[in-house]
Each structure stands twice: as C-alpha cells, then as structure tokens.
Amino acid sequence: MSVTSAQGFEAAGIAIGLKSSGGKDLALVVNRGPRHSSAAVFTSNRAKANPILWSQQVIADGTVSAIVLNSGGANCFTGPQGFQATHATAEAVATELGVSAGDVLVCSTGLIGEQLDTGKLLPGVATAAAALSADGGADAAEAILTTDSHPKTAVIERDGWTIGGMAKGAGMLAPGLATMLVVLTTDASLASDQLDRALRAATRVSFDRLDSDGCMSTNDQVSLLASGVSGIEPNADVFAEALREICLDLARQLQGDAEGAAHDITIEVVGAVSEEDAVEVGRSVARNNLFKAAVFGNDPNWGRVLAAIGTTSAPFDPYAVDVSMNGIRVCHAGAPDQSRDLVDLTGRAVHVLIDLHEGQRAATILTNDLTHDYVHENSAYSS
Amino acid sequence: MSVTSAQGFEAAGIAIGLKSSGGKDLALVVNRGPRHSSAAVFTSNRAKANPILWSQQVIADGTVSAIVLNSGGANCFTGPQGFQATHATAEAVATELGVSAGDVLVCSTGLIGEQLDTGKLLPGVATAAAALSADGGADAAEAILTTDSHPKTAVIERDGWTIGGMAKGAGMLAPGLATMLVVLTTDASLASDQLDRALRAATRVSFDRLDSDGCMSTNDQVSLLASGVSGIEPNADVFAEALREICLDLARQLQGDAEGAAHDITIEVVGAVSEEDAVEVGRSVARNNLFKAAVFGNDPNWGRVLAAIGTTSAPFDPYAVDVSMNGIRVCHAGAPDQSRDLVDLTGRAVHVLIDLHEGQRAATILTNDLTHDYVHENSAYSS
Structure with a gap:
C-alpha cells in the first residue's frame, strides 16, 4: 500500500x-x-x-x-x-x-x-x-x-x-x-x-x-x-x-536492488574520534573500485580496505587498525591476522568491520560491489 | 634502455x-x-x-x-x-x-x-x-x-x-x-x-x-x-x-596500459577560477563510474559529466557550462546543443572539453573507462 x-x-x-x-x-x-x-x-x-x-x-x-x-x-x-x-x-x-x-x-x-x-x-x-x-x-x-x-x-x-x-x-x-x-x-x-x-x-x-x-x-x-x-x-x-x-x-x-550488484556490503566503522570521521572512512571504502571488484570476486582483499582508509583525513594509526570481514579478523594492528582463506563471501551479505582504535564514535555505510552487470547496465544504453 | x-x-x-x-x-x-x-x-x-x-x-x-x-x-x-x-x-x-x-x-x-x-x-x-x-x-x-x-x-x-x-x-x-x-x-x-x-x-x-x-x-x-x-x-x-x-x-x-581499459580519456577543464578548481572538476568526472561505464559503451552521456561537476566545490553556474566530446559540443549553457548522435567514441582516445566560463584557469586529467575487463582483472584474483 x-x-x-x-x-x-x-x-x-x-x-x-x-x-x-x-x-x-x-x-x-x-x-x-x-x-x-x-x-x-x-x-x-x-x-x-x-x-x-x-x-x-x-x-x-x-x-x-x-x-x-x-x-x-x-x-x-x-x-x-x-x-x-x-x-x-x-x-x-x-x-x-x-x-x-x-x-x-x-x-x-x-x-x-x-x-x-x-x-x-x-x-x-x-x-x-x-x-x-x-x-x-x-x-x-x-x-x-x-x-x-x-x-x-x-x-x-x-x-x-x-x-x-x-x-x-x-x-x-x-x-x-x-x-x-x-x-x-x-x-x-x-x-x-x-x-x-x-x-x-x-x-x-x-x-x-x-x-x-x-x-x-x-x-x-x-x-x-x-x-x-x-x-x-x-x-x-x-x-x-x-x-x-x-x-x-x-x-x-x-x-x-542496486544496478547489477551481487553483494550488499555493510561497512561498519567503530573506534573513530568523531561520527564524521567514521562516515569518511566508511565512504572511502565504499567508493574504492578495487575493493568493490574484489568483493564481487568473493576475495577478502583487506589491503584494499586499508589503502582506502589511508586516503582519508580521519585520525588513525595504520599500525593500530583492525579489519574483520564476515566475522573473521583478517588484519590486527595493521598486520595479517587470521587467514583470508577463512572468509566466506559467497553469500549476498558482506559485513566489513573496521576498528580504528582512536575513539568511541561509529557509523555504518551501505554499499554494493562492482560487477560485470553494473558495467553492462551503465554502458549498454543511456540511462 | x-x-x-x-x-x-x-x-x-x-x-x-x-x-x-x-x-x-x-x-x-x-x-x-x-x-x-x-x-x-x-x-x-x-x-x-x-x-x-x-x-x-x-x-x-x-x-x-x-x-x-x-x-x-x-x-x-x-x-x-x-x-x-x-x-x-x-x-x-x-x-x-x-x-x-x-x-x-x-x-x-x-x-x-x-x-x-x-x-x-x-x-x-x-x-x-x-x-x-x-x-x-x-x-x-x-x-x-x-x-x-x-x-x-x-x-x-x-x-x-x-x-x-x-x-x-x-x-x-x-x-x-x-x-x-x-x-x-x-x-x-x-x-x-x-x-x-x-x-x-x-x-x-x-x-x-x-x-x-x-x-x-x-x-x-x-x-x-x-x-x-x-x-x-x-x-x-x-x-x-x-x-x-x-x-x-x-x-x-x-x-x-591501465587495467582492462578500452578508452584513454583526456578531460580538459577550461574557464575555471583557479587551477585547483579545474583539477577538482576534472577529477570528479574521472572518478564517476557512470560516466566511465558510458564511455566504455561509446555513449556520449554528457548528463553524467554535469552530475559529476555538481558534486564539486568549484565555482560554476550550471546554466553557463559547455561540454564537448570529441569535438562535438553536446551541451551549451547547461542545455542540449548538438545531437549526441554526432559524437564518435569508437576510437581509443576520448577528449572531453568542459568550459566552466568562470575564469581563465585550466587543467587536464587523464583517466580511463570502466570496463568488464577492469572488473574481471580486479575480481578474479588477488592483486
């Protein structure tokens, strides 16, 4: 209704x-x-x-x-x-x-x-x-x-x-x-x-x-x-x-229902100094084509997450950051933690948890992966 | 050597x-x-x-x-x-x-x-x-x-x-x-x-x-x-x-030689108040996935160029902007000009000329299109 x-x-x-x-x-x-x-x-x-x-x-x-x-x-x-x-x-x-x-x-x-x-x-x-x-x-x-x-x-x-x-x-x-x-x-x-x-x-x-x-x-x-x-x-x-x-x-x-998307990605940023910082960090990851393409390929390429965070102005120490993907902490204190092979990204829902360990603020950004269907829908005809 | x-x-x-x-x-x-x-x-x-x-x-x-x-x-x-x-x-x-x-x-x-x-x-x-x-x-x-x-x-x-x-x-x-x-x-x-x-x-x-x-x-x-x-x-x-x-x-x-690219896109921004503004405008277009996918499809979708410019902080009047693609002025003063059907994007080189009509500064940004091969190269294996 x-x-x-x-x-x-x-x-x-x-x-x-x-x-x-x-x-x-x-x-x-x-x-x-x-x-x-x-x-x-x-x-x-x-x-x-x-x-x-x-x-x-x-x-x-x-x-x-x-x-x-x-x-x-x-x-x-x-x-x-x-x-x-x-x-x-x-x-x-x-x-x-x-x-x-x-x-x-x-x-x-x-x-x-x-x-x-x-x-x-x-x-x-x-x-x-x-x-x-x-x-x-x-x-x-x-x-x-x-x-x-x-x-x-x-x-x-x-x-x-x-x-x-x-x-x-x-x-x-x-x-x-x-x-x-x-x-x-x-x-x-x-x-x-x-x-x-x-x-x-x-x-x-x-x-x-x-x-x-x-x-x-x-x-x-x-x-x-x-x-x-x-x-x-x-x-x-x-x-x-x-x-x-x-x-x-x-x-x-x-x-x-985003165009051509194969994954719905929830990027949860915690431990930020301010909510604005958390949003900036989340958005930088959400807009990183390499990360988005990796998720499409079911590849937990967390290096691309950190490379994206590095482009922001949010306070963070590259050697304090933790990153988890679908519950597996693949990066601890800016170094490899659990094996990326343990991460299962075959489902539609992907949860990326980024802990900056700088403060108490958090924000969640919703995004999608970058897929062949996205390229097709946005190249094959004018919209 | x-x-x-x-x-x-x-x-x-x-x-x-x-x-x-x-x-x-x-x-x-x-x-x-x-x-x-x-x-x-x-x-x-x-x-x-x-x-x-x-x-x-x-x-x-x-x-x-x-x-x-x-x-x-x-x-x-x-x-x-x-x-x-x-x-x-x-x-x-x-x-x-x-x-x-x-x-x-x-x-x-x-x-x-x-x-x-x-x-x-x-x-x-x-x-x-x-x-x-x-x-x-x-x-x-x-x-x-x-x-x-x-x-x-x-x-x-x-x-x-x-x-x-x-x-x-x-x-x-x-x-x-x-x-x-x-x-x-x-x-x-x-x-x-x-x-x-x-x-x-x-x-x-x-x-x-x-x-x-x-x-x-x-x-x-x-x-x-x-x-x-x-x-x-x-x-x-x-x-x-x-x-x-x-x-x-x-x-x-x-x-x-950019990964998977099918077009080399030169975005020339002129008529900007400052060089920094021209760079910001050019970069906003260069990073717009919808525009990049359209170029892959040989589609002169200039609306996506203007939508990208609108996200910047550069001084411009949306009703003064001109956009040309490969020599065809498809947008004049923020409205349709020559037919987009006249634009030929089948070659590898694409030239987008954006005249903000606000000042005398210019900058050129080099980018590529968003293609199936880009998605493939960045999803099929870790890199």
Missing part, C-alpha cells in the same frame, strides 16, 4: 508513454488533509534538476497538497524550456485538484539532458487525477521506477498512526542529502517543523549512509507529508525513531 | 621467484656517480608501505647510490617483520655495492598484507648486483611490472645530457603524489635541491593528473637520480621542461 497506507492519502500510477518500455511512468500522491504539513530534503548536487529547483520553493512554507512524479526523463540540464515543463506540470496538478501550484512538489527521474514531452505529460496529469484512489499506493510505487527491478515500499504502524513510503533508485546512488526519489506519508498530526527535524535526522543515518556507486544524482528528493487524520500527535522521539526505521528499511531495499 | 640511457647508471632485472608467474621480479638501479644528488616524491596515502617509510628517510639528505625494486609483494601492512625485510634488503644492496644502506631507496609492489620472502629476496640482491650492466635498463623495466601488459620506458636527449626513465602501474592508479613506481635517471649535473624542485613541478602536472581508477596506492614512489657524468648543468627551466615532458610521456604510457 506504500504511500496510501496512512489515512488521508490517495495516489495513482499510470502509463503515459514517457518510458520507451510502455510501463507506468506518472505517479500522483495527494494529501486530502485536514493537515498539509510537510518536509523535504533534496540532493546537495549543485547541478540540480528543474523539479528540484521548483520543489525547493514549494517546501519553503512547509505546506504540500500533492506530489507529482515522472520517470522516463530527469528534466535536468534542459534550460528554461525544462523549467517551464516542471511549472506547467505543477499548474496542471493544481487545476485538477483545486489547490495552489505553489503547494505541488514535482519529481522527475530518467536520462539527463533530454526535454520532457509535455504533450504527453500535461494530459497525463488529468488522467492520473481521475485515477486517484486510496488503494493507489502500489501503482504509484511502480510508476516511479527506472532501472529498478521491483517497487520499494514500506509501512510502519504505531499506536493509532502510520507511516508509509515508497522509494525508487538503482543507479547514481550516493548521498547528497537524498539520493533517490522517496515519498513518505503519515496520518500523525505534526507541524512541518516537527516533520522537518525528524526527516533530517532520519535521512542523515539512512539514505545519506547509502553509497552504492559514489555517483550523486541531480534529481533526488525525499518528501514527508502529514495529513493529521489520526488526530494523534506522537512523542517526537517515538516518531523520529519510527521514521528512521522506515527510512532504513527503504534504504536497504534500494541497496538490495 | 630506460634508466641506463643516461651515463653513469647501471641496472639489472632478474627473476627470484617472488612472482608466481616466474617472471622477472627484482630490479636494481645503481648510480656510479661522480654525483649522487637525488630527489623523490612519495604517495600521500597515509597508509604507507614499509619501503615508503624507509625511502622517506633515505631521501632526506638528497643522496642516493642505488634503488632496489621488487614486484610480487607490496610489503604493506606487514608489521615490524615487514619493515625489517625492507631494511635487510637495503643492507644487502649496501654490502654488495660498498655503499651506505642509508643511501639505498627501496620500492615494492604487489599484494598488500603478505610478507615478502626474504629467503629469496636477500640472495637475489647478490645475483642482481652481479648482473648489473650499462645495458640493464630494459631488464629492470620488465622486473618492476605487475599487472602491466608491457614495460614503460622513455628517454629524452638534450644538449649533452639525457634523462631516461621507467615506470610501472596499471591499477590503483590515482594520484597521491606519485601513483606508481617510476625511476628517472640523468647525467646532468644538478644538486638535489634543483632536482627536487624540478621533480615536484613535473609530477604535479603529469602523474598527479593521472587518475585511472580513483584508487590511491600505498607504495608509489617517483625517484630522480643524477650522476653528473655529462659535466653539464642545464638551465633550470630547460631541465624542468624536459623532465615534465618525460613524466607526461610515462604518464600517458601508464594510462594506455
């Missing part, structure tokens, strides 16, 4: 011919209220797509009535014509729903540098509005996919209130704030500033810790809409915890 | 069984003087191999009598036993040549985290010393190779003096100062501080601009030894220019 699991929301997902596959490519999510408090985080890529530039204005007042999302084109680096396409889309949604265009978020995903076909998009908005339904969450989750192999949805229910969500993302998966399209809805009764705090806290330790291929997208957006239908205002910590949980769930789903 | 092209140098390259292939794996280069002025630059990776830790001490006084280099093992993250192996190797060279161990540079390359077999290495030094010859440059250039498909050598002759060099490097090719093993020799008569200035200036715009796979090695070293045999002290600018030329030649050879 995804974005329609919480009360007060309707959604639709339809095919309007933007995708050459003919699959669903336009999603609409509407908050029927009574509240319309909202929050959103956006890619930190300085090359921002037109829908990002638009949506940053929309979210400024914390009020959102609807989100329209298309796959089949990123509408990024498309000039003034591209921005007009985004604006026109929001206006079309506003007209259909009787709301202000300034309360309509827009998301696009697909190839950069191609104009969207507004001749299909604008009539499509009317069709999507007519298809809105309290059961439309699954269709919407399908319509936002690009190279994803399946929809990603999640639902968390608490005492009288619910958070639901959908996500898409398989390539260009590296944090910039958000790194994909995600829509979260809740019927909890919260103000936009409360949502904003919870959303930033949750994305910081979920989507921002997902770094599948080191490539930051131009179009990423995570939105959270609250309808207030439940009439319940949850404790801030309880809500934040639930939101973090659903964001981590969706982040894991994105990791599990 | 490589390192023995300049007068005053002898070299040898022999097989001592460190490489499982049975190929040559120990090189020795000796400066017979009269001068022994020298300079060296080392990886900036904070995880430094034992030979780097040793050689940094050796170069401190600017005097080097010999360099011993082994392939078949990086001697990195091997603990105190590993450092002792490096020290013992230098002592063995010193004993054979009648010089001080403190004037013997050591280089190692191969798998990280495995101990070197000193039972083979130390007797091997004696064998290599016995094989020293003024014609030994080619053997030495062969003995330092790992996954390289062929030796890389270069020679530049000027008025009465010569610079020769050899290089190895095919993976973990990203700058950290040096990113590979390089030995340069000259019979020009220069002091070590003159060599140091010229070497730093040359590596900064050659090896430091080579970023094949974004992975910085733990073992890289570029050394320059001067014998003074010619008796000629070249003009500093003339020598610096010759040194830059031979470094660029060797860097291009490394790029052309």
